Amino acid sequence: xxxxxxxxxxxxxxxxxxxxxxxxxxxxxxxxxxxxxxxxxxxxxxxxxxxxxxxxxxxxxxxxxxxxxxxxxxxxxxxxxxxxxxxxxxxxxxxxxxxxxxxxxxxxxxxxxxxxxxxxxxxxxxxxxxxxxxxxxxxxxxxxxxxxxxxxxxxxxxxxxxxxxxxxxxxxxxxxxxxxxxxxxxxxxxxxxxxxxxxxxxxxxxxxxxxxxxxxxxxxxxxxxxxxxxxxxxxxxxxxxxxxxxxxxxxxxxxxxxxxxxxxxxxxxxxxxxxxxxxxxxxxxxxxxxxxxxxxxxxxxxxxxxxxxxxxxxxxxxxxxxxxxxxxxxxxxxxxxxxxxxxxxxxxxxxxxxx
Numbered sequence: 001x002x003x004x005x006x007x008x009x010x011x012x013x014x015x016x017x018x019x020x021x022x023x024x025x026x027x028x029x030x031x032x033x034x035x036x037x038x039x040x041x042x043x044x045x046x047x048x049x050x051x052x053x054x055x056x057x058x059x060x061x062x063x064x065x066x067x068x069x070x071x072x073x074x075x076x077x078x079x080x081x082x083x084x085x086x087x088x089x090x091x092x093x094x095x096x097x098x099x100x101x102x103x104x105x106x107x108x109x110x111x112x113x114x115x116x117x118x119x120x121x122x123x124x125x126x127x128x129x130x131x132x133x134x135x136x137x138x139x140x141x142x143x144x145x146x147x148x149x150x151x152x153x154x155x156x157x158x159x160x161x162x163x164x165x166x167x168x169x170x171x172x173x174x175x176x177x178x179x180x181x182x183x184x185x186x187x188x189x190x191x192x193x194x195x196x197x198x199x200x201x202x203x204x205x206x207x208x209x210x211x212x213x214x215x216x217x218x219x220x221x222x223x224x225x226x227x228x229x230x231x232x233x234x235x236x237x238x239x240x241x242x243x244x245x246x247x248x249x250x251x252x253x254x255x256x257x258x259x260x261x262x263x264x265x266x267x268x269x270x271x272x273x274x275x276x277x278x279x280x281x282x283x284x285x286x287x288x289x290x291x292x293x294x295x296x297x298x299x300x301x302x303x304x305x306x307x308x309x310x311x312x313x314x315x316x317x318x319x320x321x322x323x324x325x326x327x328x329x330x331x332x333x334x335x336x337x338x339x340x341x342x343x344x345x346x347x348x349x350x351x352x353x354x355x
Contacts, residue, residue, distance in 0.1 A: 007049050020214045021049060027213040028052040030122035032107050032138060034083045035059070036193060037152050038128025039071040040202025041209065046091045048210060052099045053091065054122060056115065057083040058106035058276060059269060060327065060335065068195040080327075082308065104307055104329055106276060107134055109260045112141055124148040124212050126205060130188065131267075132179035133257070139164065139172035140258035143250045148212045152201040156191040157230035159201040162223065162239065163208040169222050170242040171250040197229050266342035266349075269335070273319060275345035279332040279354070286330040292353070296326075299352065316348060326352060 005011065011021050027050050031038045034057040045053060061069075061076040061083055069083075076086040084102035091100055103115060107129075116122060125138050125147055135151065142149035142164060149164040151172065164171050208220050222242075227234040245251045266277045293304045293311075300313045300323070308329045316324040318338025325337040326348065334353060336345035 010048060015214060015216055023215065024049045024210070024213055025051040028054070028120060028122045029124050029126060029209060029213070030054040030056065030116055031126045031128050032056045032134065033128030033130060034071070034087045035065070035128060035130055036068040036195075036198040037154065037202050037205065038126070039069045039087065040198055041126050041128060041206045042087060042091060043071060043094065044203065044206035045209060046095045046098060048206075049095065050098065050213065052101070052120070054101045054103065054116070055084045055087050056103045056105055056107055057087075058104070058333065059083050061086050062272065064272075068193055068198050080310070085307070105331060106278075106333055107137065108278075109137060109258055112137060112258060116141070117145065121145070122147065124150060124209055126150045126209060127152050136172060136179055136257040140249060140255040142166055143171050143253070144255050144258065148217065150205045150209050150212075152205045154193060154197050154201050155188060157194045157197055158228045159197045159225070161201050161204040161225045163212070163220050165212075165217055165220070166250065168217075170239050170244070171247060173249040174242050174244045174247045174251075175224070175239070177248065194229060197227075200227070200229075266346050268340050268342065272337070273340050274335050274337040275339060275342050277334045277336060277345050277349040279349075287328065287332050289328065289330060292328065296352065311352070313348070313352070324348065328353060
């Protein structure tokens with residue numbers, strides 16, 4: 001007797017069936033940020049049989065992630081694996097029938113279109129980010145190329161979620177024309193994150209993503225979900241009349257965040273005593289990690305992998321009294337762990353890698 005398909009319980013749902021499952025198998029979703037939300041959404045979509053998942057993340061797994069980032073294990077944290085690599089490995093064990101593409105990268109104006117659109121563009125973009133700049137960049141990308149954008153955010157015990165369908169719904173800049181001023185909003189580092197709040201937003205994002213991929217985007221209500229689990233509050237804000245002809249993005253088609261192609265500043269990473277640093281100039285084909293490892297042997301202990309190298313700097317004391325750790329990726333990006341000050345991180349980068 002032939003066992004039922006692994007998707008049997010899903011296929012008997014109204015609006016799915018064999019044709020819908022085939023549509024999911026042919027679909028491609030890009031998940032930008034494989035932290036708490038990205039893990040939740042990726043797990044749902046992989047189990048649902050979405051045929052191609054692209055995972056983009058700049059960061060490494062840490063023990064403090066394990067409370068809410070459900071694809072990762074203690075071993076991933078002990079090895080400080082890149083999140084995109086660790087998530088790809090776990091999802092491959094969940095569903096060997098799908099294609100998983102991992103990019104250890106920080107999505108930015110200079111690489112967004114080439115990274116996501118150059119080959120096999122996605123059918124939708126999913127927000128798993130932890131900063132407003134990348135969300136506004138994704139909003140520009142979505143509107144410019146008419147790709148649905150599934151937005152979500154969680155901080156402390158609160159969550160928000162909506163889906164942006166270019167041409168049909170308001171975009172992010174219709175709702176919030178400019179990102180909030182730096183330092184004006186709580187972050188996971190300052191306010192914490194409740195795991196169940198992540199689960200709710202991630203499930204809502206995954207549900208909307210499946211409706212889009214199954215051809216039922218018209219069933220997604222033009223609303224913004226907002227809730228606070230600790231306070232027991234929940235509401236849906238009607239966005240039906242929120243599209244603005246004067247919106248800089250979807251109204252006037254100015255893609256200011258996508259076109260800001262200057263070098264990115266050093267940025268502190270959410271929830272860590274670490275700063276990400278970009279080189280002042282693109283390294284072209286990438287950094288020769290083997291040659292750099294040889295040079296760094298004189299300043300500390302070096303661990304080299306195919307996609308990155310890590311150096312514990314013997315002459316640099318971190319702000320907690322331990323050694324500073326420098327992690328460098330092939331694209332020239334580095335994470336300087338042991339400081340929260342961008343100016344010190346840039347100085348470390350310049351001394352040990354170059355300008």
